[in-house]
Amino acid sequence: xxxxxxxxxxxxxxxxxxxxxxxxxxxxxxxxxxxxxxxxxxxxxxxxxxxxxxxxxxxxxxxxxxxxxxxxxxxxxxxxxxxxxxxxxxxxxxxxxxxxxxxxxxxxxxxxxxxxxxxxxxxxxxxxxxxxxxx
Amino acid sequence: xxxxxxxxxxxxxxxxxxxxxxxxxxxxxxxxxxxxxxxxxxxxxxxxxxxxxxxxxxxxxxxxxxxxxxxxxxxxxxxxxxxxxxxxxxxxxxxxxxxxxxxxxxxxxxxxxxxxxxxxxxxxxxxxxxxxxxxxxxxxxxxxxxxxxxxxxxxxxxxxxxxxxxxxxxxxxxxxxxxxxxxxxxxxxxxxxxxxxxxxxxxxxxxxxxxxxxxxxxxxxxxxxxxxxxxxxxxxxxxxxxxxxxxxxxxxxxxxxxxxxxxxxxxxxxxxxxxxxxxxxxxxxxxxxxxxxxxxxxxxxxxxxxxxxxxxxxxxxxxxxxxxx
Numbered sequence: 001x002x003x004x005x006x007x008x009x010x011x012x013x014x015x016x017x018x019x020x021x022x023x024x025x026x027x028x029x030x031x032x033x034x035x036x037x038x039x040x041x042x043x044x045x046x047x048x049x050x051x052x053x054x055x056x057x058x059x060x061x062x063x064x065x066x067x068x069x070x071x072x073x074x075x076x077x078x079x080x081x082x083x084x085x086x087x088x089x090x091x092x093x094x095x096x097x098x099x100x101x102x103x104x105x106x107x108x109x110x111x112x113x114x115x116x117x118x119x120x121x122x123x124x125x126x127x128x129x130x131x132x133x134x135x
Numbered sequence: 136x137x138x139x140x141x142x143x144x145x146x147x148x149x150x151x152x153x154x155x156x157x158x159x160x161x162x163x164x165x166x167x168x169x170x171x172x173x174x175x176x177x178x179x180x181x182x183x184x185x186x187x188x189x190x191x192x193x194x195x196x197x198x199x200x201x202x203x204x205x206x207x208x209x210x211x212x213x214x215x216x217x218x219x220x221x222x223x224x225x226x227x228x229x230x231x232x233x234x235x236x237x238x239x240x241x242x243x244x245x246x247x248x249x250x251x252x253x254x255x256x257x258x259x260x261x262x263x264x265x266x267x268x269x270x271x272x273x274x275x276x277x278x279x280x281x282x283x284x285x286x287x288x289x290x291x292x293x294x295x296x297x298x299x300x301x302x303x304x305x306x307x308x309x310x311x312x313x314x315x316x317x318x319x320x321x322x323x324x325x326x327x328x329x330x331x332x333x334x335x336x337x338x339x340x341x342x343x344x345x346x347x348x349x350x351x352x353x354x355x356x357x358x359x360x361x362x363x364x365x366x367x368x369x370x371x372x373x374x375x376x377x378x379x380x381x382x383x384x385x386x387x388x389x390x391x392x393x394x395x396x397x398x399x400x401x402x403x404x405x406x407x408x409x410x411x412x413x414x415x416x417x418x419x420x421x422x423x424x425x426x427x428x429x430x431x432x433x434x435x436x437x438x439x440x441x442x443x444x445x446x447x448x449x450x451x452x453x454x455x456x457x458x459x460x
Binding site: 004005007029030032033035036037038039040041050051053054055056084085 | 158233
């Protein structure tokens, strides 16, 4: 599937209005040649799952800046699995180091912090997609 | 080949049963193009031809997505199960795209509706094939109506929106004077005009310019030729005003097409355009192969040496394609 155009959904869940980071990530992924389906603010797990189905997304990126990652992150992962979708979920934003392991244990493919470079962002998304494709 | 055909048939059957994820995957295959896309488009074509296709087009930022979102809500409330295909441009440099139309639609979508974002992608004519195939697919699966939202910047995009049964052209105040409105192009394909952002200064001027343009069409005889004068609707999609009038106008235009029998002409035109696009792509790709071959290199050398003109070279290449068929 070398010619497959990668499609990534980017969204923020619930009450979290900090959207500078997600806009930067959208641009980074676009400039890396990906198609970004930008859902923006105040999404629900159901609206993200519906969009992922309709758009046949290869990955879902969730931006979190409200300290709700330990609650909402696993909930999102659960919703994706419950819908029978096999799509990697990547969380970006403000996530303390000590929370990363717990997130990774609850079905989240990767966590990107504020210091991540453009190259890291792209590599993380690509790795998550190829890990899924191999599985 | 057979297995890919089986896979496409299985996905298609499941999509017809209402499995949204299968429809999502079929649309991906259609966008990718190639054999699989042709098989899917073929399956869909057999059972399509029932849905009403609405094209929404206009300049970037004119409020097409917001208006589409409003229509999505109104159609859904009326119990319609509709599909939206939202086309956004790909970056010519990287091939990437930010498809942001859903942010203006998601809140308003009914559970039965289906929204798909599509990037124009680089490959020539890809959009011209993918959009009609996607329309046929939505049609075959039972979506009614199908709304295509596209930026009216390139010829392909104008063609795509213009090939709809009902084409809605969204304009905003300050788009230019009456001379701009009389230029041929996007405005000529409109069945319905929407002056969006009607709270802005200049909205009534925009309306007047459009009225004047249509009046001149009456004087020149264009209106008598088409037998139809597009309505002009003032709207503010952010607040939602005017959207119900747009919905009514779409329904009356659909009725007009049915009663006048013009719906068959539109449907035929759309299919003829698709055949033509496919012919051009087939010949174009064969010609590219020939250009890269010894025969092509030979022609190029002759053109460089000023022995034959580019037009003569092109004719001889097309001649050799016809001879080889």
